[in-house]
Amino acid sequence: MATRAFDVKPLFAEPYFVMNIADAISPAQVKFIQSLKMNSNQVNQISDELYLFDQPKLKSIAEAVQSALDTYASEVLGITQKLEVTQSWALMNPPGVGMHGHTHSNSIVSGSLYYTDMPDPPGNMIFERHNSYRQLEFIIDGRKQNIYNAPRNAVVPKKGDIVLFSSGLQHYVEPNNSSQNRYAIAFNTFVRGTIGSFRDVSELKI
Ligand SMILES: [Fe+2]
Numbered sequence: 142m143a144t145r146a147f148d149v150k151p152l153f154a155e156p157y158f159v160m161n162i163a164d165a166i167s168p169a170q171v172k173f174i175q176s177l178k179m180n181s182n183q184v185n186q187i188s189d190e191l192y193l194f195d196q197p198k199l200k201s202i203a204e205a206v207q208s209a210l211d212t213y214a215s216e217v218l219g220i221t222q223k224l225e226v227t228q229s230w231a232l233m234n235p236p237g238v239g240m241h242g243h244t245h246s247n248s249i250v251s252g253s254l255y256y257t258d259m260p261d262p263p264g265n266m267i268f269e270r271h272n273s274y275r276q277l278e279f280i281i282d283g284r285k286q287n288i289y290n291a292p293r294n295a296v297v298p299k300k301g302d303i304v305l306f307s308s309g310l311q312h313y314v315e316p317n318n319s320s321q322n323r324y325a326i327a328f329n330t331f332v333r334g335t336i337g338s339f340r341d342v343s344e345l346k347i
Contacts (some may be wrong), residue, residue, distance in 0.1 A: 149289065155307065157268065158213050162254070163301025165205035171257045173198050174231050175324065185238050185314075188231035193326060195229075206254065209303050210330060213250060222334030224250055229328035234264060239316035244272055248308035248329030255298040256326055260319030265295040266304065272311035298325070 174193070179186040190196065194203040203226070210224040227248065234240065245251040253266065270292050281290050296304055306312070308329060317323045337343035 151288075154288075155268075155310065156217055157296060158209070158217055158305040159296075160209045160212065160303050160305075161299070161301045162202070162205035162209065162303050165201045166256050166301065167201070170199055170202060174256060174326070177231055179231070179233060182232075183241065184234075185240055186233040186235070191228050191230045193229040193231055194226050194328065202254070202256070206252070206303060206328070209252075209305065210250070213305050220332075222332045222336060224330045225333050227329045227331050229326060232325045232327055234314065234317045234323040234325075236317050236320050236322070239264065240314035242269065242311050242313040244311055245308040245329050247331070249332055250305050250330045251308040252303055252305045252328050252330070253298070254303045254326040254328070255300055255324075257324050258300055259298055260317060260321040260323050262315075262318055263298050264317045264319075264323045265297050265315045267293050267295050267313050267315060268306065269293045269311040269313075272309065 173196075177193075178189040180189055181187075193199065194206065206226060210226070214220050214222065214224045232240075255263075281292065298304070314323075331347075333347060335344060335346045337345050
């Protein structure tokens with residue numbers, strides 16, 4: 142085979158965003174979140190409170206999350222509108238339990254907050270390239286795997302990290318292969334402000 146030079150360049154990319162906000166989380170807040178009433182979800186446990194950041198005791202955390210969202214909106218999305226948290230909830234995965242693949246409806250950017258110590262191993266969050274049926278599914282040669290063809294990619298959660306990602310991205314959580322519980326908070330957001338254009342009659346004020 143003739144060896145001719147070629148170029149491969151990215152056309153677009155899918156971001157995820159990480160900011161550590163451990164300084165905004167107190168031991169008393171961790172205790173408060175861990176003492177919330179939990180219900181069994183499909184496999185893991187989810188808090189009864191589904192507007193968690195509205196709790197006055199969690200004000201400093203809600204403010205830090207908002208500042209991460211403000212940075213994401215202006216620096217990553219490059220927009221002037223505001224991203225605001227809609228629902229927010231606590232999650233707990235006991236040993237052996239993960240979370241199946243899903244996306245977040247009625248949300249623009251979703252997030253996870255690892256508000257306390259993570260187990261070892263921490264149970265990675267796995268993002269998938271595809272979120273629907275694939276008629277053709279090629280097996281990628283592991284030695285040739287790269288950012289253009291990888292079917293999935295892992296994010297390793299760390300204590301105090303907030304991870305932001307597009308709500309339409311399919312993701313799942315690996316089973317908790319430690320002997321400790323795995324704690325996290327999840328949340329959705331929506332945009333507030335004016336989008337579109339008055340003159341183009343595409344204006345929408347929300
Ligand atoms: Fe999720």
